[in-house]
Amino acid sequence: EMGNLSLRQRKPIKVLVLGLDYSGKSSLLFRANFGEVVTSIPTIGFNVETVSHKNIILQAWDVGGRDKIRPLLRHYYQNTEAVIFVVDSSDEERLPEAERELLSLVSESELEGVPVAVALNKWDLSRHMSRERMHQALGLAEVRKSRPCKSFSTSSVSDSKSDFFDMLEWINDNTRRTEENRRSNIVAGQSSVPVLQRVVFKLKTLLLT
């Protein structure tokens, strides 16, 4: 029928973007949305960015790595369909810290079985470590035992060095949703309201706790 296409739209996939501070989470999302390098400042709390590519829509919750708000982080976990774990591939010194962060993440019961895409970020820098070195140090073989997990080299500076959009496609292919569930019957425009309300609610939660 004719009405089908105009009324049915894809629901965004809820993705948590996590990783140490300075790994480049916000820069990656800004680059994907604006196609250029956007100066980023350390994220306090979180940003919610919508990223779309082909027919894939992600609602990315970009959580600042700086504040140690781990107990509060649990508020964001609900309904998470995938995680993008961003690692600075040029920072060998902080690799053990990144590993600990990833480990603690995959041990969260709310995130059980949730696919993890690991972004080996800042791949444009010539001093980046090898993929093998990073897989080993991050323990990705272990992570893969409990969920789909794959690494992608990414860069918010150089598109030719970045597999960011391949990563989005992998996420789309590896979430548990069925094709039917990817669509909603909500008329375009309405779906942004609950999202906004949720953001306000989370902000209040942050401020009051």
Ligand SMILES: Nc1nc2c(ncn2[C@@H]2O[C@H](COP(=O)(O)OP(=O)(O)OP(=O)(O)O)[C@@H](O)[C@H]2O)c(=O)[nH]1
């Ligand atoms: N060379 C290079 N620099 C990058 C890349 N991505 C981010 N940066 C730089 O790394 C620094 C940190 O980037 P942010 O995007 O603010 O990092 P973040 O992970 O959002 O940090 P928090 O919000 O504190 O958790 C900035 O100086 C960026 O310009 C990249 O792909 N290549």
Ligand SMILES: [Mg+2]
């Ligand atoms: Mg940030």
